[in-house]
Amino acid sequence: MDDNERKSMSAEDQSAPSEQSIVAYDRGAAIEQSDGFSNPGLPPHRPRQTDLHPAKERRAERQVVAWFLLSMLGSVLAIVAYIAVPIEPGNMGSVRANNLFLGLAIALALLGVGIGGMHWARQLMSSHEVVEERHLSRGSEKSRARAVEIFELGDQESGFSRRTLIRNTLIGAVAIMPLPAIVLFRDLAPAADAVDSIAHTMWTEGERLALDPTGTPIRADDVTIGSAFHVIPESLKDLGHDEGYLDQKALAAVLLMRLPVDRLKEAPGREGWSYDGIVAYSKICTHVGCPVALYEQQTHHLLCPCHQSTFDVTEHAKVVFGPAKRPLPQLPITVDAEGYLIAQRDFTEPIGPSFWERLNHIDPDHVPVSAAETETRA
Template identity: 85%
Template sequence: MSADDQSAPREPSVDEHSVVLHDRGAAIEQSDAFENPGLPPHRPRQTDLHPHKERRAERQVVGWFLASMLGSVLAIVAYIAVPIELGNMASVRANNLFLGLAIALGLLGIGIGAMHWARQLMSSHEVVEERHLTRGSEPSRARAVEIFQLGDEESGFSRRSLIRNTLIGAIALVPLPAVVLFRDLAPQQDAVEAIAHTMWKPGTRLALDPSGAPIKATDVTMGSAFHVIPEDLTEIGHNEGYLDQKALAAVLLVRLPPEKLHEEPGREGWSYDGIVAYSKICTHVGCPVALYEQQTHHLLCPCHQSTFDVSRHARVVFGPAKRPLPQLPITVDADGYLVAQRDFTEPIGASFFERLHHIDPEHVPLTAAETETRA
């Protein structure tokens, strides 16, 4: 080898390297890239090879869907046949046990049946679909229809009428236990009637919650907020609807300077010396409105931040609530105790479509006859 050959570096050949570098950026070309191996060969299932096993799998799927239908019906039966008795924890456990098992059977029947259908009866061929533009051209629309028809053919949804019908029946029945359970949570009487009247009536004293001590006007200091219930509520036992009545009649009592009150015509007499009383139940979804800000005279609902202006008949100034808090007209009796003039002039609590005709659009006092008509 000559000296020139030893001093000059030898250029490597392309075949000696697996990577060829190009001039621009980080673009590289791998010469050892592997070829696409394609999809593995299809392995037929037992249901593909033996018609009697296919029919057996179909019966199994139908059986699971029938079991789901049975579970849905049993859930309703268990809820009615094993009632919860007040003060009996054994009845609560029995009701939850049978109800939970029946609902689990209803849901599992659909899930296991659908999974067994997909694994044993639907087409098991692996397919690869190349991405394409989603333009709604006529050829693509025709192809989409063809794909749906192919999917229907492979799944056997139209052909296997027994599976299809039992699946539809199971899906139709599985929500029924929830419908029965949630319907039973509603009051037996009309929903609006249940919240149209509370324990407040003319002359009922305002009392502290939970002690039940009556409140004098002189006890309410400037800027204070009192949680109030009707004095008569303390005479009701917990097994006689105490919590239900308290949820309807709960009131928040606030005192602010009389000059800060902006009372509308016809409602000047609803307050007493700057003391106002409003329903504690938010008009959004019924959460307790219990946060009072002295400087702005705002009441805040902690659930969804609905904010009400106490100085302007608790009108909404922020949040999802759509109407003011119902105001309780108050005054004082001969002994100086705060008393209610009448009940609320509209149903308390969250708004919903059934009560729209019960709401006073002008938020003005109503006569007793009008209140009765609205309720």
């Protein structure tokens, strides 16, 4: 091709109109703009075998029922395993056997409900794909009525009301499933009256206050202003671990502090609960039972490290900050003939967090507060 032909072709290219599309870019982003594509719609519905053959539908229904029945059996076996394979103190083999059989039974109960529900949804519930447009969280009365219709439609499609056998076995499996947990949690409580066990401690009249953990009795002269002692009953050291040592210590743990006498704001009827500015309060927080172990010498505040509940020691450990709703129970104290600090009696109310029967265990003769405040303390 010679130079004249090249010039001729170049001129033709310049004179011909351009057929290329103009590409627009978003400002600053250099993103090509394009028209939206049309909605392709939903794919055609493919019926399942259970939709086409009634016999296979009935077989799938029986399989779902079988899984729910298997779940019920697992729940019952969990209770049987917990009772039939007890944990023997000092025998690790019994611990492993108990955990093994209990875990297998609970796993069977959970798997039965899970697999049965999945099989029900995949084989028997409606498999038609639907599109639901998003809407505001609060709709009109018309839309709310429509929601009820959709709920009823879902019930019809799932067959929850129509397939009574599946529904009843599902309800039975779910109802029986919590029984192992109830048995396990109840066995954690004392065999005797659980409420009475946690409403009273080892503190009795004349019980000496002792240092934790040595069990050394404390003289009133040993408690200086600004100091804080972690205290247990002196007789606790004679209690073996297999006799409930840790449980009793958790109930009876006390914090002992000494304040200037003029800083104490004692309520009428409680003047004799302290001794020369020395006061004793339960170490168990009234929020969720954490140990209150932080003492501020300048403000005379006790702090719970778990959720920052703060108690004012100068006013019967009332709550000044945090989620706790009740003051720390106060232990009435005095000294014996040898100068050792002793308890006058047990706490006048249960220690720790609230529980339903708490009000019945508050001693109104030794807690001089109004009826409304008694309800609050409970």
